[in-house]
Amino acid sequence: MFKRILMATVFASALAVVGARAEDTPGVTKDEIKIGNTEAYSGPASAYGVIGKTESAFFKMINDEGGINGRKVNFISLDDGYSPPKTVEVVRQMLEQDGVAFFFNILGTPPNTAIQKYLNARKVPQLFVATGADKWGNYKDFPWTIGFQPSYRVEARIYARYILKEKPDAKIAILYQNDDFGKDYVAGMKDILGDKYKQMVTEASYETTDATIDSQVVSLQGSGADVLLIAATPKFAAQSIRKVYDIGWKPSLEFLTNVSLSVGAVMKPAGVEKAVGVITSAYGKDPTDPAWKDDPGLNQWRAFMAKYMPGSDLSDANYVYGYGVSLLMVQVLKQCGNDLSRENIMRQATNVKNFDVPTSLPGIRINTSPTNYHPITQMQLQKWDGTTWVRFGEIINGDGGS
Amino acid sequence: MKSPQILSPQIVASPQVSAAPPPAIAMPALIGLAVLVAIASAMPFVLGNYLLFQATQVLVFAIALLGLNMLTGFNGQISLGHSAFYAIGAYTTAILLDKTDIPYWAAVPMSGVVCLFAGYLFGLPALRLEGLYLALATFALAVATPQLLKFHAFEPWTGGVQGITLVTPDAPPGVKLVSGQWFYFYCLMWTVILCLVAWNLLRGRIGRSLVAIRDHPTAAASMGIDTALYKSMTFGVSAMYTGIAGALGALLTAFVSPDSFPPLLSNTLIVGSVVGGIASISGIFYGAVFIVFVPNVPDFLASHTSWPWLAAGAKAAPWAIYGVFLIFTMYVMPMGMAGVVQIARGWLRRKMAGRGDPTAIKSSVK
Numbered sequence: 001m002f003k004r005i006l007m008a009t010v011f012a013s014a015l016a017v018v019g020a021r022a023e024d025t026p027g028v029t030k031d032e033i034k035i036g037n038t039e040a041y042s043g044p045a046s047a048y049g050v051i052g053k054t055e056s057a058f059f060k061m062i063n064d065e066g067g068i069n070g071r072k073v074n075f076i077s078l079d080d081g082y083s084p085p086k087t088v089e090v091v092r093q094m095l096e097q098d099g100v101a102f103f104f105n106i107l108g109t110p111p112n113t114a115i116q117k118y119l120n121a122r123k124v125p126q127l128f129v130a131t132g133a134d135k136w137g138n139y140k141d142f143p144w145t146i147g148f149q150p151s152y153r154v155e156a157r158i159y160a161r162y163i164l165k166e167k168p169d170a171k172i173a174i175l176y177q178n179d180d181f182g183k184d185y186v187a188g189m190k191d192i193l194g195d196k197y198k199q200m201v202t203e204a205s206y207e208t209t210d211a212t213i214d215s216q217v218v219s220l221q222g223s224g225a226d227v228l229l230i231a232a233t234p235k236f237a238a239q240s241i242r243k244v245y246d247i248g249w250k251p252s253l254e255f256l257t258n259v260s261l262s263v264g265a266v267m268k269p270a271g272v273e274k275a276v277g278v279i280t281s282a283y284g285k286d287p288t289d290p291a292w293k294d295d296p297g298l299n300q301w302r303a304f305m306a307k308y309m310p311g312s313d314l315s316d317a318n319y320v321y322g323y324g325v326s327l328l329m330v331q332v333l334k335q336c337g338n339d340l341s342r343e344n345i346m347r348q349a350t351n352v353k354n355f356d357v358p359t360s361l362p363g364i365r366i367n368t369s370p371t372n373y374h375p376i377t378q379m380q381l382q383k384w385d386g387t388t389w390v391r392f393g394e395i396i397n398g399d400g401g402s
Numbered sequence: 403m404k405s406p407q408i409l410s411p412q413i414v415a416s417p418q419v420s421a422a423p424p425p426a427i428a429m430p431a432l433i434g435l436a437v438l439v440a441i442a443s444a445m446p447f448v449l450g451n452y453l454l455f456q457a458t459q460v461l462v463f464a465i466a467l468l469g470l471n472m473l474t475g476f477n478g479q480i481s482l483g484h485s486a487f488y489a490i491g492a493y494t495t496a497i498l499l500d501k502t503d504i505p506y507w508a509a510v511p512m513s514g515v516v517c518l519f520a521g522y523l524f525g526l527p528a529l530r531l532e533g534l535y536l537a538l539a540t541f542a543l544a545v546a547t548p549q550l551l552k553f554h555a556f557e558p559w560t561g562g563v564q565g566i567t568l569v570t571p572d573a574p575p576g577v578k579l580v581s582g583q584w585f586y587f588y589c590l591m592w593t594v595i596l597c598l599v600a601w602n603l604l605r606g607r608i609g610r611s612l613v614a615i616r617d618h619p620t621a622a623a624s625m626g627i628d629t630a631l632y633k634s635m636t637f638g639v640s641a642m643y644t645g646i647a648g649a650l651g652a653l654l655t656a657f658v659s660p661d662s663f664p665p666l667l668s669n670t671l672i673v674g675s676v677v678g679g680i681a682s683i684s685g686i687f688y689g690a691v692f693i694v695f696v697p698n699v700p701d702f703l704a705s706h707t708s709w710p711w712l713a714a715g716a717k718a719a720p721w722a723i724y725g726v727f728l729i730f731t732m733y734v735m736p737m738g739m740a741g742v743v744q745i746a747r748g749w750l751r752r753k754m755a756g757r758g759d760p761t762a763i764k765s766s767v768k
Contacts, residue, residue, distance in 0.1 A: 042720055078701050079720055084565070084662045088655040088699075089455070096452040104695075110565065117567050177556050179563050207554055279446035 001357055027074075027101035028340040031067075033333070034074045035059075035256070036100035038090050044079035048107050050312070051130060054322030055081065055105065057308040068333045071340075076100060082107070084114035091115045093295055095124060102127060103323050107182075109133045112145075120144045125346045125351060127332070128325055132259070134184045137373040139350075146349055146373045148325055152181060152257065154377050155281055155397035156188025156229070159255045161396055162191065162381060163227055167253065171200060173225035175216055175240055177242050178205040185231035185257065191400060217243040229255040234262060238269040245274035256280045267384065276386045281379040284324060285359055285387070288315045297358030319363045324359040328366060328375065331355055363395040374399070442590055446583035454582050455654070461589040462651045463690035465679075467674050468600055468683065469643025474672075475681030476604060477636045478616030480533065483524075483540030484644045485667035486547040487517050492496055492652035492663070493551065493643025496566040497559050506571045506653060510592070513649035514642045521641020525634035534680050544665040551660035565659025568652060596643060601683055603639075612636060678729055679740025688739030696727050 027034035039052030059073040067073060076094055082086040087106070094100045102125035106112050106285050109131040110386045117299050118124045120142050128148035136147030150158075163170050174189065176182030182205065190197050202223040204216040213236050220228065222245075228251040230240045237260035245256065258280045267275050285292045292298045305312055312319060333340075335348040352375065355366040364378045377399040382389040445457050466488055472477050494513040498504045504512070524543065531539050551560050560566070575583035603609060612717055614622035615629050623629050652658045670693055678689025700720035704713045735742045 076705070082661065083664065084657055084659050085651065085655040088657060089459070091454050093452050097450060098453075110563070110659045110661045113564060113567065113659070114662075117569070118656065179552075207548065209553065227557065 002098065018329055025101050025341050026095075027098040028071075031071055032074050033068075033071050033340060034076060034098065034100040034398075035329075036091065036094035036098070036103045037075065037077040037105060038080040038087050038103075038111060039077055040082040041079035043083065045082040045108060048130070048318060050316060051105070051107065051322040051325075054309065054319050055326050055364070056188060058304070058323060061304060061308055062330060068330060069336075069338060073333075075104075075188040080111055082111065082114055084110045087111035088118070089100070091118070095119075095122070098368070101340065102342060104128060104329055104373045105322075107129050107131070112136070116142055116145050125349065127345075128328060129350050130321075130325070132179060134187070135180075139202075139373045144346060146368065146375070148303055148328070148375050149321075150281075150283055150376050150379055150398060151374060152184035152259075153188035154374060155258060155379065156185040156231070157192050157380050157398040157400075158281055159191035159229060159279075160189045160394045161398070162393075163253060167227060170227040170253070171223070171225045171229045172229065173220040173223055173251075174201060174203050174229045175220060175232060175321070176203065176205050176229075177236065178207055181201070181259070182231045185229065188398070189229070206232070208233070208236075210236075213239055213326070214243050217249075218247060220246060221249040226251055227253045227255075230260075230372050231257045232260060234260045234265040238266045241266070241270035241275045241278060245271070254278050258282060261389065263296060263388075272384075272386055275384050278384045279381055280384075280389070282391070283360055283376055283379045283380050284317065284318060285361060289388075297360075299339055300358055320359045324357045327357050327359075328355065361391070361395065372399070411749060439590075439594060446490065446579070446586050451582055452627060454586055458582070458586045458589050458654055459651075459694045460687070460690040461586070461593045462647050463671075463674060463693045464595055464686040465589075465593055465650065466644045466647035466671055467686040468680060469640040469647070470671050470675045471678075471680055471682065471686060472600060472604070472643070473611075473636055473640035474675060475679075476609065476616065477612045477633065479528070479637065480537040480631065481540040481640070482537050482665075482668045482672065483543035484641075485663050485665060486540075486543040487521060487641040487644040488648035488651065488671075489547050489658075489663035490520055490641075491517050491648030493560060493566075493648075494645070495649035496568055496652050496658045499568055500561075500566050501559065507588070510646060510649045510653075512644040517645025518638045518642040518649075520645075522634055522638030524641070525554040525637025526638060529630055529633055533756060534688050534727075541665065541668070547710045548660040548663055548665075551663070561659075563660060565657060565662070568656045568658070570653055570656045585654065589654075592646060592650060596646065597683060600643075604683070608632075609703070663704045673728065677738055679738030682740035682744075684740070684743070685738050685740030692731070692739075697724060699723060700725065744761075 014235060027373045037052060037055065039049055040046050041052065056075055056077055059075040062068065063072045074323045074343065076098055078090040078094065080090055091103065091106075094103075102267065103119065104127045106115070106126065107130045112126070112129045112131055123144055124146040130148065132149055132152050132262050133147075134151035134153035138144055138145075163172065171191070172235060174186060176185050186203065189201065193200055202220060202225055204220050204296065206213045206216055213232070217240055224372070228249075230237055232240055237256060241254075241256070247344075254277060255289040256266075256278050261282075285295065287298060298320075301320060302314070305314060305319060309319070331352065332345065332349045335351070336344055350370050350373065352368045353364055357364075357366060360366075360376070361380050364376065364380075366375045367377075368375050378395045378397050380391050380395050381393050382391040384390075424674060429643040446454055466484065469487075470481060470484050472498040473481055494516045495509040498509040498512060499506060524540075528539060529537055550556070552563050554562065570581050570585055571588070572581045573579040577584065604612070611622065611627045611632050613630055614625065614631070616625060619629055627699070655662075674689035674693040675685075676689075677692045678687070679685030697720075700716040700723040703723070707713050707716075737745075
C-alpha cells in the first residue's frame with residue numbers, strides 16, 4: 001500500500017516538474033508586474049509601517065491612472081515584525097510561491113541583511129532598501145542590492161566638507177555609538193579628512209548599555225576641540241547636548257546626526273535653549289515646515305494623501321518618504337520599457353540620471369550608476385534656532401573620495 | 403519547602419492529558435508511526451520550495467517544543483526563557499561555521515552540548531524558585547539575551563547588531579537533492595532521533611520521577627527521588643533540545659542576529675506548547691504547525707478576502723486576529739490538540755470495543 005502511495009507521489013512530483021512553464025521573468029505578464037516588500041507593520045519598529053501603507057496606496061494610484069507601460073502594479077507587502085527570520089520566511093514566500101519579479105524598499109538593516117545573500121545568489125533585485133547603513137552601496141559583492149537614502153557615512157562626509165570649508169584648522173571631537181551606525185560616521189569623516197584625520201580628530205565612543213555619556217563629553221572637552229560631532233541615538237543625543245551646555249563647552253560648530261533631529265525626542269529633553277546652534281542635515285521636505293505650505297511638490301503629495309490616504313497624520317515625514325521612493329520606483333520601471341527582465345530592471349535602477357523628486361529639497365537630484373549604488377548623496381544643513389530647524393547654505397554633496 | 407504557589411504545576415500541566423508517562427507503544431501504533439515517517443519523507447518531493455521551507459520550520463519548532471514540554475509539561479517548571487537557549491544554540495552553530503572549519507553536521511550537536519551545560523547551570527539556581535517566580539527568572543534570561551548578543555566585547559564573534567550570515571547546507575556529493583530538500587531530511591532525522599530519545603526517557607523510571615516531582619515534590623523526595631538532580635538535569639536536557647532546534651533554525655534561515663531572538667519568541671514557544679498539549683510528545687507537531695502557520699493568517703486574509711473591512715482589519719491589527727485564534731483554540735480545546743486527539747481516540751475505542759457498555763452509549767448520545 002505504502003509503495004503505491006510513494007509511487008503516486010513520485011509520479012505526481014515528476015508531473016509537476018514537467019508541467020512547470022518557463023517564463024521570461026517571474027511575476028511579469030502582459031498586463032501586470034508583481035513587486036514584493038516587507039514592512040514592520042507590527043513589532044518594535046511599527047512606526048515605520050506607514051511607509052508600506054503609503055506605497056500600497058501609491059501603486060493603487062498608479063494603477064488607477066492606467067499603470068506603467070500598460071501594466072498594473074501588483075504590490076505585495078507583508079508584515080515581518082522587524083524580525084529577520086520572519087523576513088526570510090515571507091521573502092521566500094513572495095519569491096518562490098507568489099512569484100514576484102523583484103523586491104522594493106524592504107525596511108530595516110537586520111531584515112535586509114538576512115536576505116541579501118539569498119537574493120543576490122538568485123539574481124533577484126533588492127531595490128532601494130529603507131535603511132541608512134552604508135553597506136547597501138557595496139556593488140562589488142552585492143550587485144543586486146541598492147540603497148536609497150543618504151547613508152550615515154555620506155552624511156558624515158557632508159559635515160566634514162563643511163568643516164574644512166568653514167574652519168580648515170579645526171580640532172574635531174567625535175562622540176559615536178560603538179556599533180555600525182556610529183562607526184559609519186567615523187568612516188565618513190576619515191573619507192574626507194584623509195591623512196589629517198589623526199591630528200585633527202579625537203574620538204570617544206559609548207555603548208547603548210551605558211547609563212550616561214557624561215564622562216565621554218567631559219574628556220572630549222578636555223581635548224581642546226572646538227568642533228563636535230554627535231553620532232548618537234536620540235536618548236544619548238539629548239544627554240550630550242545638555243551636558244555640553246552644562247559644562248560650559250561652547251564648540252563653534254556642533255553637529256548632530258539627523259537620526260536624532262526629532263524635536264519631541266531630543267530637543268525638548270535636552271532643553272530647547274541649550275541646543276541653539278546645533279547643526280544637522282536633511283534631504284527631504286519636512287511637511288511641518290511653513291516654508292513648504294504652498295510648495296507645488298508637497299502639494300502634489302498632499303493631493304495624493306487627501307485622495308488615497310484620507311485621515312492620515314500629515315505631520316509624519318514617513319508618508320513623504322514613502323511617496324518619494326515610490327516615484328523613483330516608477331521612474332525605473334518607465335525606463336525599463338517593455339524589457340522587464342531582472343537584468344534590465346537592475347540595469348535601469350543603476351542608470352538613473354538627475355531624477356528630481358518633488359518631495360526632496362530643491363536642487364537635490366537622484367543619480368545612480370553601475371559603480372554608484374547610493375541614489376541620494378546630497379543634503380542641506382540646518383540649524384536649531386530654539387524653536388525649529390532652519391535650513392541654511394547650499395546643497396552639499398557627500399559622494400565618495402576627498 | 404512550601405513556597406507560595408499561585409499557579410500550581412498541576413494546573414499548568416493539565417494532568418488529564420498525562421496522568422502517567424507515555425505508555426509503551428503497541429505494534430499497530432508502531433506501524434502507524436512508520437507510515438507517518440514515510441509520509442514525512444515524501445514531503446520534499448510533493449511540496450514546493452516555500453511550503454517545504456515551512457515544513458522544515460515546523461520540524462525545527464517541534465524539536466524546541468519537545469524540550470519545553472519536558473520541562474514545563476512533565477516536570478512542572480515554567481520557562482519563559484527558552485528563546486535564550488534557542489539563541490545560544492543558533493549562535494553556537496553560526497559562530498562555529500563562521501570562524502572555524504567545523505562542518506554543519508558536527509556544529510549542530512555541539513550546539514546541543516553547549517546548551518545542555520547552559521541549561522544545567524541555569525537550572526541550579528532555578529531550583530530555589532518555583533511557579534511564577536521561576537517564570538520571572540527565566541523571562542529575565544529571555545529579555546537579557548538579545549542585549550548580551552549586541553554587547554561589544556563579544557562582537558568579534560557575534561558580529562554585533564549585524565549578526566552573522568550563513569549558507570544553508572547543500573546535499574553531500576552523490577545525493578541528488580537540492581539544499582532545501584536535503585536540509586528537510588537532516589531536520590527530519592534530528593526530529594525522529596530526539597523524539598525517540600524523549601519517549602525513552604519519559605516512559606520509564608525517569609519519566610515517572612519527573613511527573614512525581616511535578617505533582618507532589620515532597621512525596622517524590624520522600625520516595626527517594628533526588629529532586630534537585632532531576633530538576634536541574636531536566637533543565638539541561640530541555641535546553642539541549644531547544645538549542646539543537648536553534649542551531650537547525652539558524653541554518654534554515656541562514657542568518658542570525660540579536661533581533662532574531664526577541665523575548666516574544668519565548669512566548670511563542672509557550673503558546674505552541676500549550677496549544678499542542680503541554681505534557682505530550684505528539685502535541686509538539688500540532689503546536690509547531692500553529693506557530694508556523696497561524697501568524698500568517700492575517701496576511702492571508704488581507705490578500706484573499708473580498709470583504710474590504712476584513713482586509714483592512716487584518717492589515718491594521720494582525721496580532722488581534724492571532725489573539726482571537728488563540729482564545730478560540732484554548733476555549734474549544736483546553737488540553738491542547740493532543741488532548742482532543744486523545745479524547746477522540748478514547749471515544750472511538752470505547753465505541754468499537756463495547757457496543758453494550760452503557761457509558762459508551764451515553765457518550766455517543768452526547
